[in-house]
Amino acid sequence: MQYLRTPDACFEGLTAYPFKPNYLFVDDFDGGEMRMHYLDEGNKDGEVVLLLHGEPSWSFLYRNMIRSITDKGYRVIVPDLIGFGRSDKPAQRSDYTYQRHLDWLRNILSQLSLENITLVCQDWGGLLGLRLVAEHPDKFARVLAANTMLPTGDHAPGDAFMKWRTFSQEVAEFPVAGIIKGATVTELAPSVLEGYNAPYPSEEHKAGVRQFPLLVPITTDDPQTENNRAAWEVLKRFTKPFITAFSDSDPVTAGGDKIMQKLIPGTQGQSHTTITNGGHFLQEDQPQQLAQVLLQFINDNPISTN
Template identity: 45%
Template sequence: MTEIDRRRLLAGTAALTAGTLGAASALPATAGRPSPGPRVLRTPDHRFTGLPDYPFEPHHLRLRLGDGSRAKVRMHYVDERPAWPVRASGETILLLHGNPSWSYLYRHVIPPLVAAGHRCVALDLVGMGKSDKPTDRFLYTYQQHMDWLSEAVIERLDLRDVTLVCHDWGGTLGLRLLAEHPGRFRRAVAMNTGLRTGREELPAEGWRGLATWLQFTQRTNPLNVSGIVAGYTTSALDPAVLAAYDAPFPDDRHLHGVRRFAVLIPLTPDDEATPAFEAAWEVLETLDLPFLCVFGQDDHVTGGRHDELSGRIPGATGQPHTVLTGAHHFLQEDKPHEVAAAIDDFIRRTRP
């Protein structure tokens, strides 16, 4: 099968499975209309009681829901800062997770960075983690995620001089945020992520795994989130850790965000998100702010190859890009201390 044939097949699969999801979710037949009942769901707090190695105080922002109403959606975030006797470095690190994870992914990365004097802000994307879950699956578009992220980071938290750390979909969103607000950032660290426009020739091996993911997430009910995380780590995860990844999703109604991410990946140049990706690349290809890639050698999509970022972004030239051995897609689980050390070293070497 040629790459063009594969794309056509997957484009059809995405459309077909989106329809399958609609049937499974028992939403109204009229496309685009919100389902009856609450506009958002909130995972009960007791689901997050006693999570291992996650002692962080919760913080929340109320953002515009984005459905044309006056309704709000609550976004959760972690905001950890150095305390005496640790001397503050004056650096703020924004940590963005991907799919189907949440800020829990960074639980072993944040403490050493705070101990090094850095402020760490880790968001839960809307529909994930402790953030609210809109019940209208059609709200989960690439642009709406960008609107939520921009409102949180730029308008509400007003973060400046930021070190962006982004993984998976956190990179697909975060790199566009970087392109749209480059003056807000000092440097960026990309981990097992990319910014594809739908025009690229995709590696067959990694894309085959991604195609499996597309079909799996749309057709499986219930969706085993912890099983996905466990399947893309090289380390064996404790049952309590697996439970923490399942905690945000008591039932399938809470999983629209997870499911929809999979069908937002641009497959062809005609994808509705392609112009935004291309506009972001126009900026990124001229950006000389320090840019570092930290990838996992065993990542099922990239295989540790980061040249699509490091080879195109000027600020990546000459940086000590790292491919961690023994690390799969969720490298924060496999090599958290190495990840934290790479971020801290990068910050110290590129201080103004």
């Protein structure tokens, strides 16, 4: 498989992102390997908090939450999905599939031997993370879902998503930072916009971010429809603590929290919240509010030692 690697120089000067890069290697399904980047911060013996980003962001999205979590003694793992951030980027859009992304991301669990994970998932972080929870429920202790869903194609995705999907395929130059800016409610500094653009020095580096909107199941004949339906059947029996923290200003995922609260038994009795003054990328708009919800959720739901 042909892939591109963003030069390290592209990430120099990101003063708000002072984290040491870590890498593991994943199968490229063509006889070779690719490099996958992740952050590994905090107490290496502490409980694991896994933060999963979506489209078209990268681990930079969580930069303002990490220290609040590690200061409480937790180990924070933040991967960059293949095709995003500091991870390698397959050159052909056909190289990106929902299943491959699951398989690539599963390496974070297996190669790092992660157990008793608290998952925080937003956007595609949920499409992938909730599948991993369903496939490896023994590895996860808690789940916090924010502005995400696990679609099966059985229900129409809504006008906001379809407009985004069309835009993503028709725009001549994929405006990564512009998309983040348009889906937040706060003004983003030029340095922040530069941070979101950093992984993509050319359009050739954007095959993944361009392809991702087409991988969301929106019809029942999608190749992942049956697998996502099967995942829902597991989630409907998932009794471990599960909390929703959706924002108040995201037209794409609005209402998804109520569906999860209705269908997933682990949501019962939890202090579900709406993050105020938050757009789709609520980690950018309200990082400390979301971090505090997470920390209170962990504190309220200690892992049983029995």
